Amino acid sequence: VNVNGKPTRTIWASADGAVEIIDQTALPHAFVVRSLRTVADVAHAIASMQVRGAPLIGAAAAYGLWLAMRADASDGALAAARTALAATRPTAVNLRWALDAMMARLAPLAPDARADAARAAADAIADDDVAINRAIGAHAHALIRAAGARRGAGEPVQVLTHCNAGWLATVDWGTALAGVYAAHDAGLPVHVWVDETRPRNQGAALTAWELGAHGVPHTVIVDNAGGHLMQRGQVDVVLVGTDRTTAAGDVVNKIGTYLKALAARDCGVPFYVAAPSPSIDWTIRGAPDGIPIEERAAEEVTTVVGAAASGATTRVRVAPDGSRAHNPGFDVTPARLVTGIVTERGVAAASRDGLARLFPERAADAAASGVP
Ligand code: MRU
Helix, strand or coil: CEECCEECCCEEECCCCCEEEECCCCCCCCCCEEEECCHHHHHHHHHCCCCCCHHHHHHHHHHHHHHHHHHCCCHHHHHHHHHHHHCCCCCCHHHHHHHHHHHHHHCCCCHHHHHHHHHHHHHHHHHHHHHHHHHHHHHHHHHHHHHCCCCCCCCCEEEEECCCCCHHHCCCCCCHHHHHHHHHHCCCCEEEEEECCCCCCHHHHHHHHHHHHHCCCEEEECHHHHHHHHHCCCCCEEEECCCEEECCCCEEEECCHHHHHHHHHHHCCCEEEECCHHHEECCCCCCHHHCCCCECCCHHHHEEEEECCCCCEEEEECCCCCCCCCCECEEEECHHHCCEEEECCEEECCCHHHHHHHCHHHHHHHHHCCCC
16 A cells, blocks of 8 residues: 555565565554564564464564574574564464474475575465465455445445454555455445454554555444444445455454444345455364463553544553453354355455365365374
8 A cells, every 4th residue: 555655565575685664553653664683583472463364474474584594594493583583372273383484495495495495385375475465355245345335426425344454454455445445446335334443552543544545434332332333324334354264264363353243244234254365264164262362461441542632642541450360362253153254366255165266275185184
């Protein structure tokens, strides 16, 4: 997308050999680009959520291995870098997927060939992410158009989204929001209800920022408002991203997604999940119970962060001193509540058969490797 008229991705390699990122902890109050120079810098950027969103986490990890191989391309350094990056965040399967793809490419090579190969492989992962998201955008655009068919001519289609599944969560374009951008750019009037997405407020801070920068009309709502809006017919379609979707179509996404799916089902509102294929975990075809759900700091619940009148970023306490807090980062929306999964190959039914029909080679690989 364009930022201040300049085509911008969320991550890129600089001419002097650094990995540049947009620091998402500074948004929406400041647009800060940071240079990462070591694999430890990249691990810190992922763990601290300077970069976040499942596809971007995967791309960042790939570039992290490139930086590691530039410093030391030995087998030991490669294994250590993989371990450090894999430990940063547990839920988004794109992290494991990108690291596995990089290891398959790099491990068989002689050490002196690894740095160049790592750069090429990381660039390919980033470029593929952009292409995948464009394709998802085209499919999601069609769904948004269909969902708004009951609206009068010129009346905006009402989309509700949760967390940030926009370009900031990917290398470019986003997943769920790729469809919104495609619809908006094609001249379809669209309005987005943006869940604030406590505790870290990725909706209020990031989704609202990027929709505003692209000129897409939107309104931030508290997380608890979505059901009420759906009951009143003010939402035509719910569109969210995913950190991991199982081969059976169960969807792990930001905490609160499940409640939106329940409300959508009760109100007859279609609930779609935008899932690039690297977000599909082909190793899980049964119950999603074993998926690690990230437990985050209690401080994210007991406090909120924002800009003070002075412009300085400030953390203020909202819960009483001494109250405990529990902060699971993700939840599981069962496949039965999902209207469809929007992939780069089209829209799949949220089921084993539906996903296998679109990705027969992946389903066959999983079956061949003994996934029950
Ligand atoms: O904790 P985050 O901000 O990394 O969580 C992000 C989400 O839950 C997104 O919805 C998901 O990664 C899909 S991004 C295209």
